[in-house]
Amino acid sequence: MSEIIEVQNVSKSYWRDSLEISVLHNISLKVNEGEFLALMGPSGSGKTTLLNLIAGIDRPTKGKLIVAGTDIASLGESALAKWRSASVGFVFQFYNLIPVLTAFENVELPLLLTKLSKSERRKHVEATLDIVGLGDRIHHYPKQLSGGQEQRVAIARAIVTDPVLLVADEPTGDLDRTSAEEILTLMERLNKEFNKTILMVTHDPHAAQRARIVRHLEKGDLTEGDNHENIKAHI
Amino acid sequence: MRILKLIFKNTLRHKLRSSLTILGIAIAVIAFGLLRTVVTAWSVGVEAASADRLITRHSVSFIFPLPLSYRDKIEQIPGVDEVSFSNWFGGVYKDKNNFFARMAVRDNIFDVYPEYAVPKDQLDIYDKERNSCIIGKDIAEKYKLKPGDIISMEGDIYPGQWDFVVRGIYQPKYKTTDGTQMFFHWDYLNERMTKEMPGRANDVGWYIIKIKDPSQSAVISEKVDALFKNSPAETKTETERAFNQGFLASTSAIITAMDVMSFMIIGIIMLVLGNTMIMASRERTREYAVFKTLGFSGKHMVGLILGESMFISCLGSFVGLMLVFPIVASFEKFIPKAFFPVFYIEPITLILAVSAALLIGVAAAIFPIQRVLNTKIVEGFRFVG
Ligand SMILES: Nc1ncnc2c1ncn2[C@@H]1O[C@H](COP(=O)(O)OP(=O)(O)O)[C@@H](O)[C@H]1O
Ligand SMILES: [Mg+2]
Numbered sequence: 001m002s003e004i005i006e007v008q009n010v011s012k013s014y015w016r017d018s019l020e021i022s023v024l025h026n027i028s029l030k031v032n033e034g035e036f037l038a039l040m041g042p043s044g045s046g047k048t049t050l051l052n053l054i055a056g057i058d059r060p061t062k063g064k065l066i067v068a069g070t071d072i073a074s075l076g077e078s079a080l081a082k083w084r085s086a087s088v089g090f091v092f093q094f095y096n097l098i099p100v101l102t103a104f105e106n107v108e109l110p111l112l113l114t115k116l117s118k119s120e121r122r123k124h125v126e127a128t129l130d131i132v133g134l135g136d137r138i139h140h141y142p143k144q145l146s147g148g149q150e151q152r153v154a155i156a157r158a159i160v161t162d163p164v165l166l167v168a169d170e171p172t173g174d175l176d177r178t179s180a181e182e183i184l185t186l187m188e189r190l191n192k193e194f195n196k197t198i199l200m201v202t203h204d205p206h207a208a209q210r211a212r213i214v215r216h217l218e219k220g221d222l223t224e225g226d227n228h229e230n231i232k233a234h235i
Numbered sequence: 236m237r238i239l240k241l242i243f244k245n246t247l248r249h250k251l252r253s254s255l256t257i258l259g260i261a262i263a264v265i266a267f268g269l270l271r272t273v274v275t276a277w278s279v280g281v282e283a284a285s286a287d288r289l290i291t292r293h294s295v296s297f298i299f300p301l302p303l304s305y306r307d308k309i310e311q312i313p314g315v316d317e318v319s320f321s322n323w324f325g326g327v328y329k330d331k332n333n334f335f336a337r338m339a340v341r342d343n344i345f346d347v348y349p350e351y352a353v354p355k356d357q358l359d360i361y362d363k364e365r366n367s368c369i370i371g372k373d374i375a376e377k378y379k380l381k382p383g384d385i386i387s388m389e390g391d392i393y394p395g396q397w398d399f400v401v402r403g404i405y406q407p408k409y410k411t412t413d414g415t416q417m418f419f420h421w422d423y424l425n426e427r428m429t430k431e432m433p434g435r436a437n438d439v440g441w442y443i444i445k446i447k448d449p450s451q452s453a454v455i456s457e458k459v460d461a462l463f464k465n466s467p468a469e470t471k472t473e474t475e476r477a478f479n480q481g482f483l484a485s486t487s488a489i490i491t492a493m494d495v496m497s498f499m500i501i502g503i504i505m506l507v508l509g510n511t512m513i514m515a516s517r518e519r520t521r522e523y524a525v526f527k528t529l530g531f532s533g534k535h536m537v538g539l540i541l542g543e544s545m546f547i548s549c550l551g552s553f554v555g556l557m558l559v560f561p562i563v564a565s566f567e568k569f570i571p572k573a574f575f576p577v578f579y580i581e582p583i584t585l586i587l588a589v590s591a592a593l594l595i596g597v598a599a600a601i602f603p604i605q606r607v608l609n610t611k612i613v614e615g616f617r618f619v620g
Contacts, residue, residue, distance in 0.1 A: 108237070
């Protein structure tokens, strides 16, 4: 199996009024293609920051990031945007759907940047909404959907362009237990049936249990050798 | 196509806010159109109305007469079309309270003042008789006078008993043309003065000079006054417009204020739309971060914001332009024609209004666009509005 993510000695700092806040310290991480990895850790440990770096919506202060075969830290702004739309799908804690667009239109958004014709786009969108089980909610607006349904629309939007990598930042953080289980089951399916590599940030041990590998982040450092036994101890 | 739909949907998001902004722009366009129309109509009116007439009077005061000999000298000045003159007669008609202007005038006065419209046949008879007179329509109505009637007057400035035969009634051409004047032959006055008070013979109250080119008024005025410099009766010549100083000085200040105001309105409405756009784009900070995450570029963000801004400003201007025509038309009815002979929306006003709308649309989008382009994706997601 080939590596789809290779994080090499990456550090990230933010500056607040000339005060340096070091968030990630010299992180290295390798993820194989087709993997389902959960990233755990307490709030403020840098999970979101690491995810954003890997997904190419933020830039490291130091180090190298090779994702889906591209050295993304060296890409220019527009090349990076192109790379993102082709290679990564994003799922957020608060869904981040566009409220004035229907489920169909939200899922169609990433396809507007492709060369697909209108009818081809329609086919893709409908098929994807079927996969997430919302074939009958196509013309609903986000506020007409439940939280779990909104998150499924968001997942559909993330996978409609068929990216190799799916990143999810606390995708069940805002959902009740049942809806959360549904979302996790869907992600498992995407990983197994559709061979998506999934990188999921969570601090919910139940969620992490669904992943095949779990890594921990503590105050900006990746701790080694974690496994499911440790998680079970947490539950 | 999708982007247009999104722009449209975004505009409808805060229906009240968008409607108020559109209404504000519409009102601004109407105010702008109306103000500009008054300003342009005024300047057109002022130029057309009376700038081709100069008044020459004694430099000290009105009550001092000028010699008749000035007439021929003034007529020699290049650019002078016609020279007429006039004396204030005064007098008492029946009762001291019956006041109206009575003027002894040179026979060509009705060429110089075409706004006093006298029927041709009446004018012909007037010209032939020594003691005939022409009165305004309002005087004729008030004192029930008709052609053939005798007006007897007791002179004060020019003492004695004076009888005039009404031979014509003039119609005021414009709403503000004075219909209450009486004109009679200056020659009639002068004949009696020559006989009875020779010292006052050949006295002229003031000269009225019709010039060929209104733009030459300043030059010709100077030439007239230069002609009589250092003579016993120095003159002061100015346009009829300037002659009515009191009225015009205040009016032109109002017009200038309107002129300035019309452009200030554009500035104000720019701030209103700018504020709307800034609020709208702040609320959508997270959404813009989503768009960028999905791979949409700065150009797309510019399109979304500029598109919405232009959509609102164009819609507002359209509503305003639709309403400004009937409003200006109904205004026209209440506007004095003599000062505003033309009162309609000039093409330049429309062009200005439309370009102002486009300018407002662009200007209002600048700050939101700058903000969106400068906000990094991760900052956008962390933003709490
Ligand atoms: N854009 C930013 N500017 C300044 N500080 C930031 C920024 N993003 C994250 N941080 C800080 O970095 C630390 C890690 O944040 P984050 O990666 O969101 O943690 P987690 O997702 O594990 O809760 C926090 O202390 C946070 O305040
Ligand atoms: Mg986080």
